[in-house]
Amino acid sequence: MLKLWVGLLLAGGITLAVTPWVRQQAFRWGAVDRPEARKVHRKVMPRLGGLAVYAGFVTAVLVTMPLTPALRGLLLGMTLILLLGIWDDTRGLSPRVKLAGQVVAALVLLPLGVQVHFITNPFNGHIVDLGWLSIPVTIFWVVAVTNAVNLIDGLDGLAGGVSCIAAVTMAVVGWTQWQVFGAAGQREIIMLALMLAAALLGFLRYNFHPARIFLGDCGSMLLGYTLAVMAIMGLTKSVTAVSVLVPLVILGIPLLDTFFAILRRCHRHRPIFQPDKEHLHHQLLAMGLSHRQAVLVIYGVSALLGASAVILNLVATDQALALLVVMAIVIIAGANKVGVTGRIPDRDRQASSRF
Template identity: 40%
Template structure:
């Protein structure tokens, strides 16, 4: 029953610390700023990530043995947390935030010796990354960190998704016999769950950048650490687990690139914004929880049965792609699969009319347009 202890102790700590943070933040007037991307109204404090950080660090000190890797994760995570906390209080310029993220990533790789040296692909294909392993690892850490931060747009969304991802990683770590990853994942998941009592809609406190950046950083480190020596496909399962934030981030990059906007310009065309327009706040968060859990289940299923895992993943991927195209998440002109379907439908109609109705090409074209 150790797994229950690893969940409940940080959960209790986080749940007790969060109300104290609310009082402190109100006195310091650390409120969430309203912009084009936010959906909240009124003054809501935004340093809830402190509760997650403190609970996790204290429990790590109690339950985990220190080594170079753990030191790298904790030192890098602390740098990321402090950078996010400063941003929550004074609104750092994007270039300064990026500099802090880069520093934290370098600490993780140099002090913790965390790197992606080998990529394993299906059919036993192995790629030795060599000198570019540093670049790939760096991009992964920065990318996942910012992906988690970008989905922190609705009450309970980022925290809940991260908690689901961490629980799934813990389950997969049992299969892979990685007790260290299991313990670390459950401790962080518990720290998030305690905070979520106050962050679910309608939220009375936000985690802020100190929480979102910290969570993204730790999850990126755990995913690399947990699967770098695995016999399964390297990075494939972490990408699958993090599908929601990754898809949302890639969509934002493409959307803003195509529209000529800067990447750091806020908008309301993120995945959760599009869903909220149709399903409302609570239902959108619940839908994205379920989607994340489905991707997590697929990743776990792949460990048990690769064929079934691939089939389920293919179906989910098609559904997600169709949503992206029909919603205009990237662009109203971006619809490759729908274009293929439309082309097939057009060709079938042409053949049908030519064979059974013997109509002219002009008549066929008129029917298709109708």
């Protein structure tokens, strides 16, 4: 317990202390985000906030935790993702180069044992050994979550806050698996998740609206990568029937927003990497919500999904599946209502009918 408190203080304190220095360096290195039509901010903003989060989190991990092979893989991959993001924030990278770098960061995990070796069939509880498929499944999961968190980073404090909620949820789910099911290895994931949350709370002091610094690609990709790897290290090790679905629910906001973005772009025959202004946060702003209100609404939805993930982990399989069906219906209805699926929202249809 003492190590956990030391880790939390180090993660949050170092991030809080280092962020102003990182802000200064971002201006010196030209790592700034300039206003444009697709973006919400109206002035030049420094990026590289992920560097401060990395400093706080990694220092806390090195001081308080033994370096197991899996943990070495996480830290090595995080470092590669951070460097890739810094390059993108300062000089700019094409989507293909970024994707290649993300794949490399996922590949370094494999020799160190960080893989999705099996999944549990949620309908019958049988364990399915993935065999050689564990390699592409692991790479796909890490790259998908890395990009999903990167894509939702469109408002002050959005990606950081959603990731903080996801990290706390992972810690709670890990604790329940440890206490209720006796799942081994959950202590490590609990400490990692809580220290990441502490680092993010330190950063949100400067990142919540009105932000003084952005995460940048180095930060949003770093958070997505870290959450994806922690899910593999902890949550996918459980043999409970719905274990394969719990990480998907915890990371529901970034994954669903990305999924709907891909659907929209494919339906309109646009490249899937082509940005647009129809993400969830854009639609909430279009509905008349203020910047803070839109962020807080998404925080609330993330918290509800987090609570649902904890419940899924505790109830019987048939109850869990029933809850998932209800959640799917509500999510699809809500996505259609606000327009993130590409369907014309009612407010726009009514407005267009007046002309």
